[in-house]
Amino acid sequence: MKYKKKIINVFKPRFRSNEILNDLQKIFKSGWTGIGNKTVIFEKEWEKYSGLKNSLFLNSATAGLHVAVDVLKLANNWNSKTEIITTPISFVSTSHCILYAGLKPVFCDIDDTGTLDPKKILNLINKNTKAIIFVGLGGSMGNLNKISSICKRKNLKLILDGAHMSGSFDTRKKHVGQESDIAIFSFQAVKNLPTADAGIINFKNTSYYNLAKQLSWCGISKNTFEREFKKNIKLQTWEYDVPYLGYKYNGNSVMALIAKISLKYLDKDNDIRRKISKIYEKKLKKNKKIFIVPHSKGSSRHLFSILVENRKRLINYLKRHNINPGVHYKSILEFSFYKKNKFKSSRDMSVSKKFSNNIVSLPLHTFLELKDINKICKLINGIT
Secondary structure, three states: OOOOOOOEEOOOOOOOHHHHHHHHHHHHHHOOOOOOOHHHHHHHHHHHHHOOOOEEEEOOHHHHHHHHHHHHHHHHOOOOOOEEEEOOOOOOHHHHHHHHOOOEEEEOOEOOOOOEOHHHHHOOOOOOEEEEEEEOHHHOOOOHHHHHHHHHHHOOEEEEEEOOOOOOEOOOOOEOOOOOOEEEEEOOOOOOOOOOOOEEEEEOOHHHHHHHHHHOEOOOOOOHHHHHHOOOHHHOOOOOOOOOOOOEOEOOHHHHHHHHHHHHOHHHHHHHHHHHHHHHHHHHOOOOOEEEOOOOOOOOOOOEEEEEOOHHHHHHHHHHOOEEOEOOOOOHHHOHHHHHHOOOEOOOOHHHHHHHHHEEEEOOOOOOOHHHHHHHHHHHHHHO
């Protein structure tokens, strides 16, 4: 029998399958797998854990980003000239959502944390600027506090793209998102709080939340769960209105159940990720040919990233040794759609270009063993 070599992937989610399967049987027996029931329970559990308000469980963080921008557009009468500042070092959903709403993305350069540079943001703000989308790359807060201060001073809305930030805490040990008007988190399969695919959005403003509930359910005034379980017959619960052109973005009870169980283990799993990151840092810090992307103290450590001059050479070398790293991210501005449309950006995008050309994400998940980390670091130190 041929021995199968171990493959070390950049991500490997941990599911508590016995707990999940046991509770899934109850859902299937109930006959209610859609919106409501478990989604409502998870929203409350998330609020208790995070300290954030007005939670809405959705089918993805991408849906949450789109809803966030659309809510702000409708509530504040923004028009097609409205600009939203964001980063090019992110997954494309971050900027796509601005375009979905018919608004203009403006790309700002980053600092060495991989997140928005507050000094360069100031140079981009004008009368059409209405919001900033901050992306917590890999779970790090970067200079979020400074950017929050800019938003308050300039009367801008702050949207937190916290796709990597489930379980990230600030220096006051408060979960990230408290400083934002709207915060979005991803529970996609390889994220720190994994499901098959889901996300959640939180609002400071309750009226924004009420609008988002309708937009995420086809613009309908009452979802099926609310119509089904309202007990007062005089309310005519079968009746509803459609005041908005909405979307089919609601989450379902199957994903909410998986999310609820994953939430129980989030802090424990994130602690493991932080310990792995410290080992990486210790073993790689003497290597002068790489730059370790720094993280804020309470980061969820969704990513451990380095910058290296010859990325292609390193990735190919690691792959030959059964290690599959990742790239998070190639600059959004390098994709053909964004090149063709020539969106506005900082005059100096040098740090973003450096990250885009040189960043490598090393394997980081709870299945990694010390021997795996030692192997990865030995290979990196040997070739760079």
